[in-house]
Amino acid sequence: MAFKSLLGALLAEVPQALGAIFVDPEGEAVDWVARAGDPFGLKIEGAYHSIFMRQLHSVAAATGSGGIASVVLAGSRLVTLTQTLPDGYHVVLVVDRDASQAQALNCLRRSARAFAEQLA
Numbered sequence: 093m094a095f096k097s098l099l100g101a102l103l104a105e106v107p108q109a110l111g112a113i114f115v116d117p118e119g120e121a122v123d124w125v126a127r128a129g130d131p132f133g134l135k136i137e138g139a140y141h142s143i144f145m146r147q148l149h150s151v152a153a154a155t156g157s158g159g160i161a162s163v164v165l166a167g168s169r170l171v172t173l174t175q176t177l178p179d180g181y182h183v184v185l186v187v188d189r190d191a192s193q194a195q196a197l198n199c200l201r202r203s204a205r206a207f208a209e210q211l212a
Contacts, residue, residue: 098206113138181207
């Protein structure tokens, strides 16, 4: 299954999702889907969240707190959820602030398992 199909299925599962992006270990966009508009903002979001995740993994390793599985960043208008994948890849899901964060995170984690299978 192609990564775009997995991202599309994720967007279909989360009605208030605005976009999803699959990024490589360097933060480059591998694939993405968006409900509307130019994907440039989504690509920037993915790149920055890849940087955040690398830094969080470094802090977690230095403090012995274990690995980072996912991060939820809530802003005043949007919520961005990032899920760690094997080999430094990440999936980033951007949802409206009013979306159920628990539902979005659950769907993102389920989607991450499918991504991990494709990466194996």
